[in-house]
Amino acid sequence: MFPQSACESPPPANEEYNVFLPRPVRTVERRRDAGNCEWMGLRREVADGRQDNCTAEAHESLRLTFHDAIAISPALEAQGKFGGGGADGSIAIFADIETNFHPNIGLDEIVELQKPFIARHNLSVADFIQFAGAIGASNCAGAPQLAAFVGRKDATQPAPDGLVPEPAIRPILTVWLLTAHTVAAANDVDPTRSGLPFDSTPELWDTQFFVETQLRGTLFPGSGGNQGEVESALPGEIRLQSDHTIARDSRTACEWQSFVGNQTKAQQMFQFVFHDLSILGQDINQLVDCTEVVPIPAPPVGEVHFPAGVWLYGLEVYT
Numbered sequence: 001m002f003p004q005s006a007c008e009s010p011p012p013a014n015e016e017y018n019v020f021l022p023r024p025v026r027t028v029e030r031r032r033d034a035g036n037c038e039w040m041g042l043r044r045e046v047a048d049g050r051q052d053n054c055t056a057e058a059h060e061s062l063r064l065t066f067h068d069a070i071a072i073s074p075a076l077e078a079q080g081k082f083g084g085g086g087a088d089g090s091i092a093i094f095a096d097i098e099t100n101f102h103p104n105i106g107l108d109e110i111v112e113l114q115k116p117f118i119a120r121h122n123l124s125v126a127d128f129i130q131f132a133g134a135i136g137a138s139n140c141a142g143a144p145q146l147a148a149f150v151g152r153k154d155a156t157q158p159a160p161d162g163l164v165p166e167p168a169i170r171p172i173l174t175v176w177l178l179t180a181h182t183v184a185a186a187n188d189v190d191p192t193r194s195g196l197p198f199d200s201t202p203e204l205w206d207t208q209f210f211v212e213t214q215l216r217g218t219l220f221p222g223s224g225g226n227q228g229e230v231e232s233a234l235p236g237e238i239r240l241q242s243d244h245t246i247a248r249d250s251r252t253a254c255e256w257q258s259f260v261g262n263q264t265k266a267q268q269m270f271q272f273v274f275h276d277l278s279i280l281g282q283d284i285n286q287l288v289d290c291t292e293v294v295p296i297p298a299p300p301v302g303e304v305h306f307p308a309g310v311w312l313y314g315l316e317v318y319t
Ligand code: HEM
Pocket: 056, 059, 060, 062, 063, 065, 066, 105, 106, 165, 174, 177, 178, 180, 181, 183, 184, 185, 186, 187, 188, 189, 228, 240, 242
């Protein structure tokens, strides 16, 4: 049903693909210490009454994990400069500085919302941010169970500007990470509209995002002409220039298409990259794995589909 013809031949056997594909969920030896997971109370506080409730706050908490963790640059360190501490909570600890970086626009709100939770609990800020993202995702039907480590060291200085998103990320990895945009909306890209989703099911961790970003863009849902935005295929849906380009770039298009209808892949690959992302800059041997306290969400509702009445390659597709 979904066109994959350009991708039928196996990917080139270069390092890029060999390193990452196919890759099951990582099974590292994990330190387990039930005593250290007593902050299950926190899980109940954050999650209770909000199960299956994939809200804007859940989305924003997930986005925050990325913007804290990705700000780490081995290249800067190699030049003898501070390159950021990765998943070290700096985005909240130094919120006055980091939420003013352009890619972090709008994150000041979720940082504010999380503050009282952080104050009430005995977790580092860095741990809380990643934990809240894992719990946020677990409120979305179809999401994978994301890693929850405890014991991160908090930042003592802010990350430098210019690291989000990290340009050195491998192209394939970027596709896996962008699965998160299946439960996402933009509040600040179009100044005239907020809450514009990236796919028609922002409350479900499904593969609709990978279908809809491939359709020909024909409209702006709001004002249009905004930096970082291109035309989307559906009314009320916004498309990021970056998602549009990565869906089409020859280095990533096949990987993008391979997610369509592959719910297992959409869960496993994100679970894998989130694990690594969430401990960037930290020593995994110093952390305790409390993933077991993260709820496993229900499967997504419905099947992947072409939106009704969409024109594809000159044919109108009905669902
Ligand atoms: C190429 C890298 C990426 C770019 C350029 C990008 C860009 C954006 C932009 C512009 C927004 C809209 C923000 C707003 O206006 O409110 C957004 C939202 C979001 N992003 Fe990304 N993103 C990237 C990678 C990621 C990754 C790796 C994650 C994984 C955690 C992620 C998770 C989210 C989520 C969950 C939202 C929705 C937030 C909400 O609904 O308020 N993004 N992203």
